Amino acid sequence: xxxxxxLPGKLGFGSAPLGxxxxxxxxxxxxATFEAAWRDGIRYFDNAPFYGAxxxxxxxxxxxxxxxxxxxxxxxxxxxxxLDEVEDANARDQGEKGGVFEHGRPNRVVTDYSADAxxxxxxxxxxxxxxxxxxxxxxHDVAQDFHGDDWIGMFESARQxxxxxxxxxxxxxxxxxxxxxxxxxxAVELLLGLEGPRPDGSLLAGRYTLLDxxxxxQRLMPVAAERGLGIVVGGPYSSGALVGxxxxxxxxxxxxxxxxxxxxxxIADRHGVGMKAAxxxxxxxxxxxxxxxxxxxRPGRIAEDRAALEExxxxxxxxxxxxxxxxxxxxxxxGGA
Numbered sequence: 001x002x003x004x005x006x007l008p009g010k011l012g013f014g015s016a017p018l019g020x021x022x023x024x025x026x027x028x029x030x031x032a033t034f035e036a037a038w039r040d041g042i043r044y045f046d047n048a049p050f051y052g053a054x055x056x057x058x059x060x061x062x063x064x065x066x067x068x069x070x071x072x073x074x075x076x077x078x079x080x081x082x083l084d085e086v087e088d089a090n091a092r093d094q095g096e097k098g099g100v101f102e103h104g105r106p107n108r109v110v111t112d113y114s115a116d117a118x119x120x121x122x123x124x125x126x127x128x129x130x131x132x133x134x135x136x137x138x139x140h141d142v143a144q145d146f147h148g149d150d151w152i153g154m155f156e157s158a159r160q161x162x163x164x165x166x167x168x169x170x171x172x173x174x175x176x177x178x179x180x181x182x183x184x185x186x187a188v189e190l191l192l193g194l195e196g197p198r199p200d201g202s203l204l205a206g207r208y209t210l211l212d213x214x215x216x217x218q219r220l221m222p223v224a225a226e227r228g229l230g231i232v233v234g235g236p237y238s239s240g241a242l243v244g245x246x247x248x249x250x251x252x253x254x255x256x257x258x259x260x261x262x263x264x265x266x267i268a269d270r271h272g273v274g275m276k277a278a279x280x281x282x283x284x285x286x287x288x289x290x291x292x293x294x295x296x297x298r299p300g301r302i303a304e305d306r307a308a309l310e311e312x313x314x315x316x317x318x319x320x321x322x323x324x325x326x327x328x329x330x331x332x333x334x335g336g337a
Contacts, residue, residue, distance in 0.1 A: 003201040003230025003290040006135060006176050008073055010284055010291050011309055012044035013037045014234055017297035018059045019052025020103035022247075025297050027059070034063040036299035040306050046203065046234070046293050048077035048140055048181070049125060052104025057128035065130055074129060075136035075203070075232075077181045078121040078162055083108040100250050113142060113158035118165045133174070137166055138181030138203045145183050155190060163197040170200070177201065179229070183249075185215045192223055201290060205234030206249060208289065210282050210321075211242055211260060214328050221288040230290030233283040237294060243275045264326055271317040276308035278317070282327070284309075285334045 018030050037045075045064075047057050057076065064072070086106040125134060139162045141147075147154045166178035177200035180188050188202045201224070208216045208231065224231050241248035241257055242264075248257045268278055283292050294305050318337035321327050 001176055001200070002228055003136075003177055003232070006073060007230070007232075007291050008043040009041070011042055011280075011305060012046060012232070012291045012293035013042050013302075014293035014295035015045060015047045015056045015060055016051045017056075017295045019048075019050075019056035019101055021051070021100055021295070021297070022103075023297075024103040029298065030059050031063050032299045033296050033302070034060065036302040037296070038063075038067070040302050042302070043072040044075075044291060044293070045072060046075045046138075046232070047125070047129070048080075048138075049082050049121060049128075050077065050080050050101070050109065050140060052101050053107040053109050054082040054124075054128055055104045057125055061128050061130035069131060069133075073135045074131065075138060075181075076122075076125045076129070076134055077138045077140035078118045078166075079111060079113050079140040079142060079158070081110045081112055081117055081121055082124060083110060111146075111154075113139065113154060114161040115165045116161075118162040122169075135175065136177045136179075136200075137169075137175050138179055139163070139166070140181045141183070142180065143182040143184035143187040151187070155187060159194065159197070163191075163194075163199075167197055179203065181205075181234075183207065183235075185220050189219055189223075192220075192227070192229070199229065201230035201232065203232040203234055203293075206238055208233050208283055208286065209236055209238045209242065210264060210279050210327065211238045211248070211257060213282075213331060217286075217328050217331055221286055224288040225286075229288070231286075231288045233289055233292045235295070236279045236283045236292045237276065238279075242279045260326065263324065264321065267317065267320050267324065267326070271314055271320070273313050273317050274308055274311055276304055277311035277313055280305065280308050281311075281313055281334050282331075285332045287332065 085108050087108040142155050142158045144151045169175045179199040179202035181203040183205045185207050237243045239247040241253045315337040318333040
């Protein structure tokens with residue numbers, strides 16, 4: 001079954017903020033944000049044990065309690081085990097994402113892509129999410145940004161462990177689909193080049209956005225489209241940089257990115273186009289993209305995302321972006337612009 005047939009719509013909910021990403025979000029605010037997404041009609045929710053050391057999954061389990069299980073789709077991730085023992089959240093080695101969940105739970109988080117750890121991770125997620133099944137499982141962060149030069153070794157561990165387990169669980173009908181959940185194109189390229197595993201797609205965060213899409217466009221999207229593998233785009237606003245936030249790639253945005261944002265915004269303002277609309281609609285214009293999952297930590301953000309998805313964007317806006325060299329010459333644009 002393709003991801004497009006599994007996912008209930010083009011707009012999903014990325015739950016990293018529910019794990020206290022960057023700030024300590026009050027419980028009621030987190031639950032209200034989820035409820036806003038539910039009222040909006042969003043029925044695809046992505047999660048991970050990594051988000052606040054299980055906090056995002058616990059909050060989602062609370063929010064979904066009592067809602068009909070057949071009415072929504074959940075994806076979560078494997079590759080990390082959340083332990084009962086605690087540690088200093090600021091002392092964790094999180095590669096390029098150091099400190100992003102310093103306000104999450106203090107539970108120790110261990111990286112492990114083995115077969116046994118994959119099964120344990122799924123069991124633990126089922127308990128935190130208070131559900132009897134998970135629809136889609138992504139193998140989390142088996143890439144350079146977390147593991148540096150050791151990432152190939154980590155990938156090999158996942159190839160021998162997690163990939164085989166998830167292939168079997170999908171074939172047995174325990175899950176509906178699997179793939180990678182990463183912030184780097186190279187890991188997905190490597191997966192698609194293997195003979196054995198048969199992934200159904202992948203979640204690619206931050207790599208098919210208005211601010212950064214060249215490599216994914218050239219190296220990944222054509223293969224994914226040819227094989228019918230859906231790509232879920234995470235982080236369509238590039239950690240907030242595209243919509244005026246200070247961060248890009250979970251860190252302060254460099255001058256070159258801020259300059260690109262300013263150039264895009266100048267064209268958007270000229271055409272009366274919202275930056276969220278530009279970001280979401282650009283990502284979805286690629287035929288390989290099955291859904292976008294912006295994160296939200298405040299209820300009002302959900303309505304903004306829906307409005308952005310439905311906003312009418314003139315073709316001249318996209319043509320001006322192309323002419324200014326702000327999108328790749330080969331990037332598909334909405335309406336064939």
